[in-house]
Amino acid sequence: MGYSPLIDRLVESLRCLPGVGPKSAQRMAFHLLERNREGALALSDNLRQAVEGIGNCRSCRTLTEHDQCSLCASDRRDRTVLCVVETPADVLVLEKATGFRGLYFVLMGHLSPLDGIGPKELGMDLLLDRLDQGEIVEVILATNATVEGEATAHYISQAARSRGIRSTRIAHGVPLGGELEYIDGGTLSHAFADRRET
């Protein structure tokens, strides 16, 4: 670009959005300035308010503007079952798709020693405290089905079982509607080995 520093800076900072490259950032900047200045101001305000107002829930670590998130604060959830997920977005999809009525624990990531993410960064001390309190009878491990997600699940499963707490892992296999021909070998082999009586 190079003919308007303000536009250049806007384009550059739009690139902090995931999946936005130089072309889309430029398109976004022009769209906002040419057609939606009100929307741009609202976005500016909401970004600042969210960054300044959103912290982590003291019980489950998810993003929230309160000391405790609404799920942890609710008295209508079953406090004996704890579902462990990697991100706040995972809580949303599980809430939408399942009838789960227990509580969540959000790791805000997964074990990844090469990136310097160990148990401490994932709030494991807080999680183990929860397990030690004796209220929880089952930990559902709903981390991603990736190598890091599996390692993280394994770590927590060990901790739960050493405390005599039941630890379960969400099922892996062929997705509903999935055609065997198009499923990757790893999933298929897992699904085959994990077959169940009908």
Add this chain to the structure above:
Amino acid sequence: MGYSPLIDRLVESLRCLPGVGPKSAQRMAFHLLERNREGALALSDNLRQAVEGIGNCRSCRTLTEHDQCSLCASDRRDRTVLCVVETPADVLVLEKATGFRGLYFVLMGHLSPLDGIGPKELGMDLLLDRLDQGEIVEVILATNATVEGEATAHYISQAARSRGIRSTRIAHGVPLGGELEYIDGGTLSHAFADRRET
């Protein structure tokens, strides 16, 4: 969503960006809050500064934070040739791709009577004033090759010619590297009729 009003509002306002639906907006919001709060604050500031600081060039109507854009203010451009485009982004691509050294006029849109966009909304009075000043000897019409772009080009071409000013239109045809088999019929028929001596 529904468990954090601040996040909900951020997701909602991210949707004012072109090409961003509910899923990507949510992904962007979580990404910023979990991983790039500094970037989010910078984006917030740059949005506000751009909206408050950017207006239209008094000579060519493009977006600029000054009274006149840097191209119009430059004394190294040929003031006798005026290239008419629809958007500020078009100026950027032409500057990058061509060796054009004249000035631009940015319509900030195209004639579209159904949307209430007539000559007035496109700053035609400003453009005709420029033509009347007698400095311009050629108007290059670089509006898009769409129905509206053609209509807009036609309108300006009439105005230029009635003032004895040369009016040219950028060439339409098969793009470089384009294979005939995959070119639409309209373009092909146009390219065929517009064939030139070799």
